[in-house]
Amino acid sequence: MAIWRYDGTFTGFLTLCATLVTQGEEPEKIVSRENNQEDLFTSVIFVESDEARGEKMLAAIAARLSPESCRLLLTAFLSETEGVELLLWRYLSFGRTVGANCDRYPAHPAVAPIHRLARAVGREAHSTMGIVRFQETTGGQWYATVEPAYHVLELIAPHFAARCGEMNWLIHDRRRDLAVAWNKAEWRLTTFDLRGVPPLSAGEEAWASLWRSYFASVAIPERTNRRLQQQQLPKRFRKYLTELA
Amino acid sequence: METLTLDEKIKLLTESARYDVSCSSSGSSRANTKGGIGNAATSGICHSWSADGRCVSLLKILLTNVCVYDCAYCLNRRSNDIRRTSLTPEEVAELTVNFYRRNYIEGLFLSSGVVRTPDYTMELLIKTVRRLREKERFNGYIHLKLVPGADPLLVEEAGRLVDRVSINLELPSRESLALLAPDKSRDSIFVPMRQVSGLITARRDEGRRAPPFVPAGQSTQVIIGATPDSDLKIMTVSEQLYRRLGLKRVYYSAYVPVMVDPRLPPLTSTPLLLREHRLYQADWLIRFYGFAADELLDAGAPNLDPELDPKTGWALRHRELFPVEVNRAAYQLLLRVPGIGVRSAQRIVRARKVQRIRLEELMQLGVVMKRARYFISADGATSGELDLSPERLKGLLLPGKKRRSGPEQLSLFPLETRDVSAITGEL
Incomplete structure (x- = not known):
């Protein structure tokens, strides 16, 4: 058994899985970064990312397992949790033995962790869709900052593309120095390390202020329940919220 | 004006x-x-x-x-x-x-x-x-x-x-x-x-x-x-x-x-x-x-009883229907078990098509065993706590003493707090 390494992309991971399948190998560990200490004692096999092979692998998974399995794999992958690759590989291997029935074993040790991670990432994506706050910049662009626990930009981009197709928007993940940007035709994931906020349009603060007034007035004083509010809206979600920052 | x-x-x-x-x-x-x-x-x-x-x-x-x-x-x-x-x-x-x-x-x-x-x-x-x-x-x-x-x-x-x-x-x-x-x-x-x-x-x-x-x-x-x-x-x-x-x-x-x-x-x-x-x-x-x-x-x-949720209250009045066997019971009956919700009942039904479900696996399926344990069996296996007296069982199912008293402090509040839940009715 060996340590296998890939470039950290989902395509790269799929290419790696395709290689493992063809060669009939079982990995001891799958990593995306070089680690010199380990590399001294174990052989590390690097697999070059290959778009075509990745696509083929995904199609094979959709056919032999299910399209739902593909969705679960990508979503769990985006958790970027340490060791997630090996968990995904075990799920895949189990799926190759039971086929489309794979997700009917939610308690199986190869399946349960993937379901759990996919659920957590899905929840984070859903919450993030709600707490994105666009601000209009002087250039007429709409800019938002988020710091999600998982890498959810790709999961939320289609939602905002459909909804705000007539706006040039950019959502900046400051935790990862990445952004997803929409130019009224397509969205793209790019690296982005802006600090601070770009200059805002003249009317922006007025709308923000009206929103804060609304937000303060909508709470019923006799029912004040800060604990419940805290539970629903933990601190990490509040950092970029117009009404609470 | x-x-x-x-x-x-x-x-x-x-x-x-x-x-x-x-x-x-x-x-x-x-x-x-x-x-x-x-x-x-x-x-x-x-x-x-x-x-x-x-x-x-x-x-x-x-x-x-x-x-x-x-x-x-x-x-x-x-x-x-x-x-x-x-x-x-x-x-x-x-x-x-x-x-x-x-x-x-x-x-x-x-x-x-x-x-x-x-x-x-x-x-x-x-x-x-x-x-x-x-x-x-x-x-x-x-x-x-x-x-x-x-x-x-x-x-x-x-x-x-x-x-x-x-x-x-x-x-x-x-x-x-x-x-x-x-x-x-x-x-x-x-x-x-x-x-x-x-x-x-x-x-x-x-x-x-x-x-x-x-x-x-x-x-x-x-x-x-x-x-x-x-x-x-x-x-x-x-x-x-x-x-x-x-x-x-x-x-x-x-x-x-x-x-x-x-x-x-x-x-x-x-x-x-x-x-x-x-x-x-x-x-x-x-x-x-x-x-x-x-x-x-x-x-x-x-x-409605302020002490107990209405589903648990109903289950306590109908103990003759329990234990429910999770590998056989109809979906509608699974739904009636305290600790089993819409999601977990659906998962049980899906999972048992390809395997026998064991008691210890139910938690993975989202069942709240703290409540369900008194009402279910899995291939005949139970928690061994099915014959409790009504008073004792009610005592075990009451919300923990940890919660501060008084309705104002109630932390669980089902009012649309998560819209996703509207689909399954899960809180």
């Missing part, structure tokens, strides 16, 4: 609107149009949570707090001495679109006091949503209040423009309504409700291409604790609204004393949050768990 700034108007008209508890934005999948803005997300999306812990999904506001009616429980009643103001349809449309672009909100929940006549008010509301849909090309979620007594043609016109309509029942019995809302007749509420229900059914037969008619259905609201109506009375009415008129939601709103009136509880009384919570639990059991109102309540016990 005095001259107010937009900011002051928003504050006033929001304070006047906030006692309407609905904030759901789920159930509609309206798509965006070319050059338009917005769409509706089927699952609904919460955008924030206010200081009372309620989710903020829609811009919930009144067109005006001027009202010709004098309903005893309402802040905006004619005889109440408060500042009055109104927004124009243009102002509401502009506000909605600008909040929406910034992703503050999922859409608009528009209501109004009754100005001049019900028809005049309904026309103003329609003018506002028409402006949003046609001039602003807004395709986000709109929940519109119907005005009791409005012309059926206006009701139909409104339904073609919006995602959800609602008309509040407010009080579950004719007598209570006559006592506290003398200007509203029961018919003025039920006639439009039936009309909408009929039009939704008719729309269903027209096929998928026909223009939508309130795709997210209709809802209503009942005030809790302002009158002596029992839980049995309330849940029986709710059950009929669900089963006969196909309502999507009945909201329960613990009465917040805002008015001094000999017909109402005193200002010093606190809202009955625990009772409201129990009613929501019973409501969920009726909508998603196949329970009938008379299984949960009867003339001998017309009010």
Whole structure:
């Protein structure tokens, strides 16, 4: 058994899985970064990312397992949790033995962790869709900052593309120095390390202020329940919220 | 009316609107149009949570707090001495679109006091949503209040423009309504409700291409604790609204004393949050768990037990039906086990098609074993705690002592706190 390494992309991971399948190998560990200490004692096999092979692998998974399995794999992958690759590989291997029935074993040790991670990432994506706050910049662009626990930009981009197709928007993940940007035709994931906020349009603060007034007035004083509010809206979600920052 | 700034108007008209508890934005999948803005997300999306812990999904506001009616429980009643103001349809449309672009909100929940006549008010509301849909090309979620007594043609016109309509029942019995809302007749509420229900059914037969008619259905609201109506009375009415008129939601709103009136509880009384919570639990059991109102309540016990949730209460009264064998029991029976919800029951049914489920695997499937352990077996295996005396079992199922006493501290609050839950009824 060996340590296998890939470039950290989902395509790269799929290419790696395709290689493992063809060669009939079982990995001891799958990593995306070089680690010199380990590399001294174990052989590390690097697999070059290959778009075509990745696509083929995904199609094979959709056919032999299910399209739902593909969705679960990508979503769990985006958790970027340490060791997630090996968990995904075990799920895949189990799926190759039971086929489309794979997700009917939610308690199986190869399946349960993937379901759990996919659920957590899905929840984070859903919450993030709600707490994105666009601000209009002087250039007429709409800019938002988020710091999600998982890498959810790709999961939320289609939602905002459909909804705000007539706006040039950019959502900046400051935790990862990445952004997803929409130019009224397509969205793209790019690296982005802006600090601070770009200059805002003249009317922006007025709308923000009206929103804060609304937000303060909508709470019923006799029912004040800060604990419940805290539970629903933990601190990490509040950092970029117009009404609470 | 005095001259107010937009900011002051928003504050006033929001304070006047906030006692309407609905904030759901789920159930509609309206798509965006070319050059338009917005769409509706089927699952609904919460955008924030206010200081009372309620989710903020829609811009919930009144067109005006001027009202010709004098309903005893309402802040905006004619005889109440408060500042009055109104927004124009243009102002509401502009506000909605600008909040929406910034992703503050999922859409608009528009209501109004009754100005001049019900028809005049309904026309103003329609003018506002028409402006949003046609001039602003807004395709986000709109929940519109119907005005009791409005012309059926206006009701139909409104339904073609919006995602959800609602008309509040407010009080579950004719007598209570006559006592506290003398200007509203029961018919003025039920006639439009039936009309909408009929039009939704008719729309269903027209096929998928026909223009939508309130795709997210209709809802209503009942005030809790302002009158002596029992839980049995309330849940029986709710059950009929669900089963006969196909309502999507009945909201329960613990009465917040805002008015001094000999017909109402005193200002010093606190809202009955625990009772409201129990009613929501019973409501969920009726909508998603196949329970009938008379299984949960009867003339001998017309009010829900404040100590125990209604499902556990029912299970304790029917111990002859347990243990339920998870590898064989019908889905409907699994749903009746305390600790098993819609999601976990679905997972059990899916999982057992390919394997035998063992007791220790149930937790992975989302079953709350702390409660379910007293009511189930898996291939005959049990927790060994099925023969407890009724008193002992009840003691074990009571909520832990950790929770501080008093209904105000209740932390579990099922009011639309997560819109996703609307699908399965999971909290």
